[in-house]
Amino acid sequence: MSTMTVKVRVWRQPSPDKEGRLVDYTVGNVVADMSFVEMLDVLNEQLVAAGEDTVAFDSDCREGICGSCGCVVNGVPHGPGTGKTACQLFMRAFTDGDTLVVEPFRAKAFPVLKDLCVDRGAFDRMIAAGGYISANTGAAPDGNQLLIGKEIAEKAFDAAACIGCGACVAACKNASAVLFVSAKVGQLSYLPQGQPERYRRVVRMVDQMQKEGFGACSNEGECEAVCPKEISTLHIQIMQRDYLRSVLRGA
Amino acid sequence: MILDGKVPSGPIETKWNTYKDHINLVAPANRRKHTVIVVGTGLAGASAAASLGELGYNVLALTILDSPRRSHSIAAQGGINGAKNYKNDGDSIYRLFYDTVKGGDYRAREGNVYRLAQVSVDIIDQCVAQGVPFAREYGGLLDNRSFGGAQVSRTFYARGATGQQLLLGAYSALMRQVDAGTVKVLPRREMLDLVMVGGRARGLLCRNLISGEYERYAADAVLLCTGGYGNAYYLSTNAGNCNVTAAWRCARRGAYFGNPSFAQIHPTCIPESGTHQSKLTLMSESLRNDGRVWVPRQTGDKRNASDIPESDRDYYLERRYPAFGNLVPRDVASRAAKAVCDEGRGVGATGRSVYLDFADAIKRLGEDVVRERYGNLFDMYQHISGENPYQAPMRIYPAIHYAMGGLWVDYNLMSNLEGLFVLGEANFSDHGANRLGASALMQGLGDGYFVIPYTLGNYIGGTRLEAVTTDHDAFKEAQDAVDKRIKGLLASKGGKSVKELHRSLGRVLWDRVGMARNRAGLQQALKEVTGLRGEYQKNVRVVGEGQTINKQLEYALRVDDYMEFADVLVRDALDREESCGCHFREEYQTEDGECQRNDAEYAYVAAWEFKGRDQEPALHKEPLEFKSAELKQRNYK
Structure with a gap:
């Protein structure tokens, strides 16, 4: 299976009271059958290998029913496509070299706890x-x-x-x-x-x-x-x- | 030690009612003086917490997730059994009881199962009253469908999202009690130790997953409703946060672990597509009502499914099991799929999958009816696989799904530790060596709505409980031990990630304690698990800090527990020298490859006592008696 490399620009914010910013990463060996959150898993494994703190994001059932996951991908909550959660967004929606801008759900009533996790x-x-x-x-x-x-x-x-x-x-x-x-x-x-x-x-x-x-x-x-x-x-x-x-x- | 399940005496039909007539009660005005901690807010936990709150107890409900509504019960698709006999097809409480005992291959406790069948009818009524939108017929009556291991239609459903709707019903009842002030929900908390005082479970220590702070809670009883341990196998249909930690921490405090090797492998899951895979997705068993399972007749037939004529197809379940056909129990269907793939007749790129074909159903019923019945499942399949199941057959393969094993409990759902109750998937009690479809939801809700309100009252009403507060030394001791463990893990800067080591453990368990097991393989697994446990201690790498959200640390703690738990899982499989339900020991099979039980020597619940890391656990037995369901070789032909 052919692989692709994507650029991921992720919101990193250590805690509610600290300022956040977008940080750029490159993720290789991405395959079409991988879900978006599995791609984030790959990114986190890279960060572990580098000894850095991983990107915190909520995810549980990974079949689109628990409602845990959720972030804004390229300006759209749960990313491109309709009728699916971020865990049901598959990397076949993207092509080699794409940039994915990933942010938490933003609302006054949903304070950011860390990175992509909100309350x-x-x-x-x-x-x-x-x-x-x-x-x-x-x-x-x-x-x-x-x-x-x-x-x-x-x-x-x-x-x-x-x-x-x-x-x-x-x-x-x-x-x-x-x-x-x-x-x-x-x-x-x-x-x-x-x-x-x-x-x-x-x-x-x-x-x-x-x-x-x-x-x-x-x-x-x-x-x-x-x-x-x-x-x-x-x-x-x-x-x-x-x-x-x-x-x-x-x- | 011989364990006593404390099943009341008397005819099986009247045990539960007689029990209820004679138990201790707690007067309404006294209930608020008793604090009960419920750990986990899935079907069992939410229904228990809500019902106990309604009774007036002071309830604390913990969940590792950000809301009780997200617990993994939500992902159950197909339905919930209830012995209503609305279909006039011969169902009864006895028949549901019998099917469940037989389906579990005679390794469940009769008394508990009969009670479950009795309360099943009340569960349906309760859920309807809460506004659960069950499927209805045009006339307005409740609809049913059939499920594996039964010849009646007793399964109530809400499209392909029954678990979601039942959980949201229980969750709304729970939130109503939050509104009423009887229940306090504590989200994003993970139980890391059980606190015992005076020989009784009197509280717990948990970590606040946002701040990393330790929190102590004291209570008169602790209810563990923390689900199953399928994720020990790395890949399973369980959600990412499902884990064995709460149960295992109780086991380390002396609770016995019952039948840990009874892990159900579900036949209809979307096959693995590569090493990146983080979970496997179940396709509801209800699909087998209308889908037909097949593989090519010849090995190495690489034609597209549509190019393979009927004469070259082997509908192997219909062929081998004409009476039940595609609706044989899960263990039977899983092994049959493995067998045809082992013969080289599997389909797909990896050759590790079989077809589940709806072409006949679409021809017979029309695409609209199929969409109405299974639309969301078809959509999910299409999202994940990128293939359209209305046009080409689905490809499926078995995956780890449900833990029949769990902490040992007696008829009261109390573990051998007084004051520690275990409900739902987390206990071992009702499904024996194999769970039938649509029975997990039934058990979770039965335990929570209709069993624990009585048995907990009996315990509290009949026990002198001294006041215990969180400044007791036992809490400090627990907190110090947890703190030491966490600091140790955070200081681990070895060469492998938690995920890598977890994947290695899962591979050992799947290969050697999966669908087929044998003595040599299990002995090998025991060595491999010991090796991995040592490696984990020396070579894991954990990043991040303790005083914040740190999902790597959460994961590291859980995998640390799997490494210990896996030892008892393997030993249990090794000890049980027979085949039953999911536990297929290759040495013990009938001539046509079915399970060969050994009732004379193994009609018992194996309850394992933890004796220390790298120490051999002690085996205790609860003998099983079958007075109402005659012990027979299972036959689905």
Whole structure:
């Protein structure tokens, strides 16, 4: 298999309180079947051999479902191509001699911890602010007592497919998290189980989003374009409609 | 020592209910006085932490990841079993129990498995109530599909991302308890030691993975929900952060390790493409519902798949196992794939893969139906391999996937160390020598939602627990030992990277303790593992500093533990002179190459006690009794 050499310009930042900068590296022996994060592994092995600190990046499942990985490659969260995470970006998308500029997801609400690792704890806090159905263990009725049409189940799944990676925030010029919030609000609003808490939920989650320092939505759709799960911006309309209704009802 | 699994007496159907009727309880107002630490937030950990929080316990939940939502349960694709019999096809709690015991080749504990089958129905209800978008039929009822090792359709699913949806359900229940103030989630923390006080597990020491600081947590009980050790083999379908460290550190404190050589090799993974490969990706077993597995009939047939006519194809699973066909259990399917590749009939550039072909299914059902059922799996295959599975068959090969072995626990899910409970994949209890598809999710959630709330209450309610705080000497001793270890590793400036040495270890395990094992090979492996352990100590190179995010250091600590753990894994395979499930000893096979069990001598759980680095571990046995599922030679023909 033929190999290629790429130039990698990576954001290096030792800690949240120190300044970062872009540092240039050259990575050889790159093959087409290698994923982008495997290419970073190769770079890190070079750094180990040289006795230097490795590039810190989050990565776990390496099959596009855990949402751990994420960085901006050549200006695009998760890099070129659609419907995939950085770990599912393969080096066949690049050619010999290319330069890859690699930066962390940037948003006020996602402080950089080190190099490409950011703190996405805000996402957890937004889910804690009502992104659930209150159903204590042991109290559930038979699963088939609730009839849920196939179309509704599929629609709820489409929203529930969100992996919480944060690419939507990184792509948005306002660093808004509405796609993330609306995916959870949408999933639970479509399902009958989610109705009792529907209006309380949307208000609490949206308020938490604002508290975390995410920006507002200006309907440009960059979030959907980079979303690895191709979550639709249609859920945002549901969220906004529910939010408005809640406010009008004084929920 | 003969171990007692503490399975309640009485008929198997009533054991669990009778047990629940007579256990100790903790009154609602007293629960908040008890702190419980849950390590790991996958299906087992998140469901346990959420359920215990709901009951009112004071819960601390640790995860090595940046959020509980990312735990590796999320990657499970195919489904979750539940003995609902919604399909009217003859399913029952007994049948799920029987299939699981048989599928595990009679090396699981009957009492635990029956309980698991009983709670399986409640799990489905609980997940529906949380808003898990299971697949539905047009009429609105829950849909099912079939899975390996069963002749009924009892698998509930959410497209090809069932684990994700179940985990997000458990995670949302967990975050609800965070909201309610009963659970505190501590992300980016790695447990590096268990703290024992007065003979009981009373806390742990962990490293804050952002600051590198040591943190001490005291509790009345510790629940280990830290998943499996497949990454000991270097390449596996596990996520990069899955590791044996928490379990192994408990083993070093005296917890017995049960059946460590029972590591499942999953038949349908995307084959290895080169040495850069960091992980192998599973293609859900559900694909075998509609995909047909084949290789060319003749060795060395290098034609494209589409150019090979039906008459020159060998659908070897359908041929060898007509009753179960492509849906034989995983161990059987994996060995069959290895066998045809060993014969030289494997396909692809390396000759180490077989076809999984959907052409018939597409013809029968249409591409749209196939896309609806498996779309995300096909997309994933295409992303990784660069090939379109709608047009050409997938190529697959077995890979390490799941650990049936794990820390030994009794019926209460408590290890031999009082106060240390082990749930989900991290324990050994329910899957014997081979796990059936869609049963891991069931066990993780069964343990967390429906078993531990009772058994933990029984322990806490029935035990006088003195107050313990983190200034106890045992915490200091643990911290000093961990600090010494970390400083030692950071000072290691040898010639090989952690990854290189890990890869070498993985090669030994895969070659000698993989799909086929034999005495000479295992004895050789024991020597090689000892050699690598020595080399690791002398020649590893760890870069970076301790007081910051240092993924090399995290990795180095984990591989250090694999080096010790691998010894007991190999010894276990060597000790078990029989073939059962995933453990295929070439010396013990039937005439047609199937597993030959030796029930007279090996119907036991092997529980290994760590005696020190480079010391021989001690073997303890828990005899297994089969009263409700008759001991038989497995037959899927």
